[in-house]
Amino acid sequence: MMILLYIIFAVIVGLLFHGIHRKVIARIQTRPGPPIWQEFLHVMKFSFKQTWIPKTASKVLFVAIVPAVIAIWAGALYVLFTGGSLLVIFGVYLLHKITEHGLGLSSGSPYGKLGAIRSVLSAASEIPLIASIAGIYFVTGSLMISDIVAYQADHGILLITALPIALAMYVIILSKVPYSPFGIIEAKEIVSGNKTEHFGAFRAGLEVGFALKTFVLLAVFVTLFIGAMPFWMLLIASLILLLTMSFICALTPMLSPYDAVTIQIGVIIIVIIYMAFIAFAGGMP
Amino acid sequence: MYEAMTASVTASMPVSESAYGFTQTDIEGQALFSLPFGDIVNFLTPYTAVLFVFALTFTIIALISKPERQVDTVMGGDAYYTKDISRETLRFQRFMAIACGLATMGGIMAGDVFNFTLFTAFIGITNIGIVAAVKNKHILDNAFEYGLLAMIGTLPLFVGAALVLATTGTLSMWILFTPEVAVPLFAKLLLVIGVIAEGMAPVFVAKAEITRAPGAPYILMVHVSSLLIFLRVIEIVISM
Amino acid sequence: MQLIIRKVSRILQNHNNLTAVYALVVIIVAAIGLISIAAGEITFEKDQLYPKTINPDSPLNPYDRGGSPFVPADIKAQYPGNFPAIGYITGYLSPFATALIKISPYFGTTIVAHPGGILDEILYATRGLDTIVETSILFVAFTTAMFLFRRDEE
Amino acid sequence: MIAAISAFAATATAITTSATGTAGTLTSLTVGEIELFGLSNFTIGLVGAIICIFISFYALMREKDDLHRLLLTDLIEVIALIAIALLGTDLAEALILPGLVVGVAELTAMSQIYIVKEKLVREPESYLDIEVMHTAPAIIAVGMLIYGIILSGFTGGAVAGLGMLFYFACKGTEEKTEILEKVSGYAWVMWVVAFIVFMTLPAYWFFALMLAGTGILAKVAIKISILGTMRKNDGSGGRRSMGGNGNV
Missing domain, CATH: 1.20.120 (Four Helix Bundle (Hemerythrin (Met), subunit A))
Structure with a gap:
């Protein structure tokens, strides 16, 4: 039952990360910004607000999608901490995409629908994803997280030895943090995108799921490319990673939907060239 | 922390020698379960089990959930209307969505490369069916493009499987996943682009337009199936 | 840089270009295939399952899989243990087919699908799941076609 | 080109x-x-x-x-x-x-x-109308049906189905499609049952073989003959609107 404590802890940290992210963006843009526990307060507030299902919604789907979000990311956290297969975590990443579509489509709202359509568009981020997974396997010869951690203990950290792969992964995670230049599904012109119609307790559930997601993705990046470390250092490293992303989010405009896709395809081409290069050069240094 | 938790998990897993000589890979962990059908032996690993559960969940949702009613606002006024799906279309789409879910579960469990490609083609055709039921001309246009892609996708898929058989002499994943058997890169690439065409996982253009169609639980199955089968093919290709 | 991105995304976002873009990808992969053939990476594995033997004297040629009714044929399957009745289906000929063989030395050329002809246990049993999936695909495709056809009629 | x-x-x-x-x-x-x-x-x-x-x-x-x-x-x-x-x-x-x-x-x-x-609902200007389509459909269909049953299995189904396709295309039918579909569905189920028998009770392989052979014969024949019913010729030379409003 330790894992349950970890999940609760991860949710709190993830919400806090979201708050810090907002604060940093605001400060870079010389705004005061909300307090860092703002997202936490949001969840509390939403939990006790009135909740109902829109009349036009596809009811089962509308409700089921919320526990699905939490369940898949809790599963990902479990796999991460048990050193399981990296593929499972990135399976979860893609499954998250499905929940995004489902969120938007289930309500019948035009805003939600637009969010969902854009989330389908942004499915192109799967492309750098395969590239980076294949790259990691290519380099380390395993996809079990425990093996990758062990590999780094022997051969030095992957962030340095396999920089292009790390960059591809960075783009993937960047496209999932709030306010990202790739965050076309939550652009302001479509209100809250696919989350528009989920309010009250549903929204609280979603925020919990998304907090878990942020925590897991950051921790995965740190574990994969820097290696095993004590838990407190993992938190600090994740925070630093998040801060770099906050800078990017604060300083870049949101891309137009198809440009985001094109850039992500560009990333995979770089990774493929890199992999071809190391293949011809005869393996890793 | 990692060490402690890994140790506890591996201790709780039963380590059993399988009849097919496939106990553990570096990619997805221990095989949990196998279901032999003659030469085709289906199996689940922790990874595919996750996918399987997800596919099952969404198939059940498609089965029991009523479709949403899309709201369209009328420009230049306060009016809005909802689109209702006719009973016939609904039944058809639901049937297709469930068939799609079953095909996805089959593809996830498949332990044979050719069987996998067949399930993938199955997913392609059910996806076409789900969207083809919509009467909107724009969506039909996209469904047609999507369908064309699914059709030409059978070439890389089947040629990929045929090459696997030609170069290794087997189609069974139990054997292909062992390190002794080498599958050429060409065959792997063909399999991946074949699945991309069938499931249209990252081929986003027509698929995004298709998402405009009403019938969320069914349209969602299009995405569920394509992403899951995509995840599966990556696992297969990396394991081979 | 920005211009290139714009240009590429303009091509990608037109759904009419979808097959063209995909065709390009396939051509690239096929080119990789040619290169890997030239590099000698793709070699035919001679130890194949269900090898084909041709007996020009057999009236069942070219579909003679060996064996005679109720005597199992010799089959090289992947997992013979999973199907204990292996070889029986392939060996089986209907009485009518048995009679025809005696009359016509070219029975096999009609691509006869008597059980034991083209439809042997590869399709029925050992790889029967393939055929089940395949018929399901046909079933679903027909359902789609009939649904659209009938809806048009209304 | x-x-x-x-x-x-x-x-x-x-x-x-x-x-x-x-x-x-x-x-x-x-x-x-x-x-x-x-x-x-x-x-x-x-x-x-x-x-x-x-x-x-x-x-x-x-x-x-x-x-x-x-x-x-x-x-x-x-x-x-x-x-x-x-x-x-x-x-x-x-x-x-x-x-x-x-x-x-x-x-x-x-x-x-x-x-x-493409909303291709306009009726063809004229159908293929040759003598054999009026006089011979029944004989040809019966002949091919019998030959198909003799061949049995997949090819047999195809041959029998072609015979039926020709018959339906010449004579024209409207309502038979649904019945045909139903039979085809049951044939498919027979096939699946046969497969399960093969897998679970291999000793009864002969029974399963007959079941599968019959099932596949019926299924293929019917699938092909359905194509025949999908042509809108009612056989009498009369034209029936294909629904919609007939625009191109």
Whole structure:
């Protein structure tokens, strides 16, 4: 039952990360910004607000999608901490995409629908994803997280030895943090995108799921490319990673939907060239 | 922390020698379960089990959930209307969505490369069916493009499987996943682009337009199936 | 840089270009295939399952899989243990087919699908799941076609 | 034009493959053993198939017309079958059948989508109307049906189905389609039951074989004959509106 404590802890940290992210963006843009526990307060507030299902919604789907979000990311956290297969975590990443579509489509709202359509568009981020997974396997010869951690203990950290792969992964995670230049599904012109119609307790559930997601993705990046470390250092490293992303989010405009896709395809081409290069050069240094 | 938790998990897993000589890979962990059908032996690993559960969940949702009613606002006024799906279309789409879910579960469990490609083609055709039921001309246009892609996708898929058989002499994943058997890169690439065409996982253009169609639980199955089968093919290709 | 991105995304976002873009990808992969053939990476594995033997004297040629009714044929399957009745289906000929063989030395050329002809246990049993999936695909495709056809009629 | 060239290339490869496959009087097929210019015949065939892929996909890349692209996809599927056929084993033969069926199935569904999408609801100006279609459908259909049942199995189903297709196309039917579909569904279930018997009770293989053989015969025959009912000729020479408002 330790894992349950970890999940609760991860949710709190993830919400806090979201708050810090907002604060940093605001400060870079010389705004005061909300307090860092703002997202936490949001969840509390939403939990006790009135909740109902829109009349036009596809009811089962509308409700089921919320526990699905939490369940898949809790599963990902479990796999991460048990050193399981990296593929499972990135399976979860893609499954998250499905929940995004489902969120938007289930309500019948035009805003939600637009969010969902854009989330389908942004499915192109799967492309750098395969590239980076294949790259990691290519380099380390395993996809079990425990093996990758062990590999780094022997051969030095992957962030340095396999920089292009790390960059591809960075783009993937960047496209999932709030306010990202790739965050076309939550652009302001479509209100809250696919989350528009989920309010009250549903929204609280979603925020919990998304907090878990942020925590897991950051921790995965740190574990994969820097290696095993004590838990407190993992938190600090994740925070630093998040801060770099906050800078990017604060300083870049949101891309137009198809440009985001094109850039992500560009990333995979770089990774493929890199992999071809190391293949011809005869393996890793 | 990692060490402690890994140790506890591996201790709780039963380590059993399988009849097919496939106990553990570096990619997805221990095989949990196998279901032999003659030469085709289906199996689940922790990874595919996750996918399987997800596919099952969404198939059940498609089965029991009523479709949403899309709201369209009328420009230049306060009016809005909802689109209702006719009973016939609904039944058809639901049937297709469930068939799609079953095909996805089959593809996830498949332990044979050719069987996998067949399930993938199955997913392609059910996806076409789900969207083809919509009467909107724009969506039909996209469904047609999507369908064309699914059709030409059978070439890389089947040629990929045929090459696997030609170069290794087997189609069974139990054997292909062992390190002794080498599958050429060409065959792997063909399999991946074949699945991309069938499931249209990252081929986003027509698929995004298709998402405009009403019938969320069914349209969602299009995405569920394509992403899951995509995840599966990556696992297969990396394991081979 | 920005211009290139714009240009590429303009091509990608037109759904009419979808097959063209995909065709390009396939051509690239096929080119990789040619290169890997030239590099000698793709070699035919001679130890194949269900090898084909041709007996020009057999009236069942070219579909003679060996064996005679109720005597199992010799089959090289992947997992013979999973199907204990292996070889029986392939060996089986209907009485009518048995009679025809005696009359016509070219029975096999009609691509006869008597059980034991083209439809042997590869399709029925050992790889029967393939055929089940395949018929399901046909079933679903027909359902789609009939649904659209009938809806048009209304 | 491009389509024609690639079709020719595809056929040429098919012929080459079958020629290398059955050259001489062999007691066993030797794919991968016959050598030409230092290459095995499998490799040569594969190179041929890849060249076909180049041609056909280049054609697809250039082609803009929807109908022509639909036709090209069929060509592409033929190449896939060629690549499987290169194996030259019994297994390859068994794999071609699903491959073929998938192609046919997708083409059926896609053609219907094309018709709906383009709203092609105008009746043809005139139907094929030759004497044999009035006088002989019953005899031809019965003949082919019997021959099909004798052949049994998949090909038998195809032969019987063609007979029925001809009958329905000539005589015209309206309501029989649903019944046919139902029978086809049951035939499919028979097939699945037979497969389960094979897998769980192999001792009863003969019973399962008969079940499967009958099931597949009925299924294939009916699927093909349904195509016959999908033509809108009611046989009397009269024309029936295809619904909609008849616009093009």
